Amino acid sequence: MKKYLAHICGHFQPLGYEELYAVLEAENISYSILEVNSQVVIFETADNPLYAVSRCAFVHSLIELLGTGEIEDEKFTFLHSYDISELDSGSTFCSRVTKIGEKEVKIRLMDLERELGNHIFNKFSSKKFTVNLKSPDYIFRTILIKNRFFLGLEIWAINRKKFSIREPGKRDFFRPGAMRTDYARALVNLSRIKKDEIFFDPFCGGGGFLLEASYLGAYAIGSDLDYTAVKGSTKNMKQFKQYTAELLHGDSRNIPIRSFHAIATDPPYSLQSSTHGEKVSQLTYDFLIESREHLMKNRYLVYCTPSTIEPEHIVERTEYKIVTLIDTFIHKSLTRRILVLK
Numbered sequence: 001m002k003k004y005l006a007h008i009c010g011h012f013q014p015l016g017y018e019e020l021y022a023v024l025e026a027e028n029i030s031y032s033i034l035e036v037n038s039q040v041v042i043f044e045t046a047d048n049p050l051y052a053v054s055r056c057a058f059v060h061s062l063i064e065l066l067g068t069g070e071i072e073d074e075k076f077t078f079l080h081s082y083d084i085s086e087l088d089s090g091s092t093f094c095s096r097v098t099k100i101g102e103k104e105v106k107i108r109l110m111d112l113e114r115e116l117g118n119h120i121f122n123k124f125s126s127k128k129f130t131v132n133l134k135s136p137d138y139i140f141r142t143i144l145i146k147n148r149f150f151l152g153l154e155i156w157a158i159n160r161k162k163f164s165i166r167e168p169g170k171r172d173f174f175r176p177g178a179m180r181t182d183y184a185r186a187l188v189n190l191s192r193i194k195k196d197e198i199f200f201d202p203f204c205g206g207g208g209f210l211l212e213a214s215y216l217g218a219y220a221i222g223s224d225l226d227y228t229a230v231k232g233s234t235k236n237m238k239q240f241k242q243y244t245a246e247l248l249h250g251d252s253r254n255i256p257i258r259s260f261h262a263i264a265t266d267p268p269y270s271l272q273s274s275t276h277g278e279k280v281s282q283l284t285y286d287f288l289i290e291s292r293e294h295l296m297k298n299r300y301l302v303y304c305t306p307s308t309i310e311p312e313h314i315v316e317r318t319e320y321k322i323v324t325l326i327d328t329f330i331h332k333s334l335t336r337r338i339l340v341l342k
Helices: 013-026 050-054 109-123 181-190 208-215 227-239 280-291 311-315
Strands: 002-008 031-037 040-045 059-072 075-078 092-100 138-145 148-157 198-201 219-224 245-249 260-265 295-306 322-331 334-341
Touching (some): 002 013, 002 148, 013 181, 013 322, 013 334, 075 109, 181 295, 181 334, 208 219, 219 227, 227 245, 311 322, 311 334
Parallel strands (some): 219 245
Antiparallel strands (some): 002 059, 031 040, 059 148, 322 334
16 A cells, blocks of 8 residues: 555645545545645555546646655654655656645745755665756655645646646637636546546537547537537537547437436536526526436536526435535636536
8 A cells, every 4th residue: 555645736625625536436546535634635545546646637746655744943853764665776856845835834945855855865875866956757745734744756747738728718619608628627527437438518618528528538429509519619629639529419408318427517607608598597407307317327417507596406306416516716706616416
């Protein structure tokens, strides 16, 4: 069993936690949570969680935890010894420190990094490590919370560029109010979709959810009552060369697909997208009732809606069970409520 630390994005912290748990479940990673603390989730598993966590949009990095300790009077005290015998001798390394929350420790980050680097260099002198700040073989990452620190090997860090290239404004077809790419990826992850499974978005709009599901290896099917959206989604899928997808002109209240493994969707709110004269609450209820006939047993449906309509009361009238409910502040007139149903 190994211990890992996932560093969660602070701005969307609750969503980041739930996304992490969802991808671990989706990829059949058996794990136990040891600690959750200020953007940090420490868990233990005998499986390799690298691929699962690399799906995430709101996890900054994954660290194989080596040791923990405290900083008192600018001195490091390791509470648990650690072993790096698996690392290759003669390798290059660097030390990086990230502070989270209140900065009670007054030492500069540069000094912290130097101090920890010296510690690693001296303790494992037999390894004959050398420092390389630009392209090291190993990055020793320390997460500092108040006077506690967590030292580990960084085995994955997010590349934000992979999301930015697919932002709504950079797609061939753009619709106002389209959800940003990392947010769409997180909601797709909450649906627990797996590679080679069927993913469905009945309000596909510009196809943002379909793109993210396709990048995860799923077969993505989208439909929309607006034929312009269907044509636009098709255009966007071709732009990013995602050909394992199908677009249909259809109504969410009359789903034209026999069955699918997961749904993640962003129904219209009547803010920047039309509900075609239907009340948001009624449209949502009808969609949930219809989807229940097609979603495979014990699988997940994820959708979001303004918190003002209290969607949990709508769900109570269906056969779905709420697994997770997350509120995220978008702007002063919109708090988006995300529901994960099973």
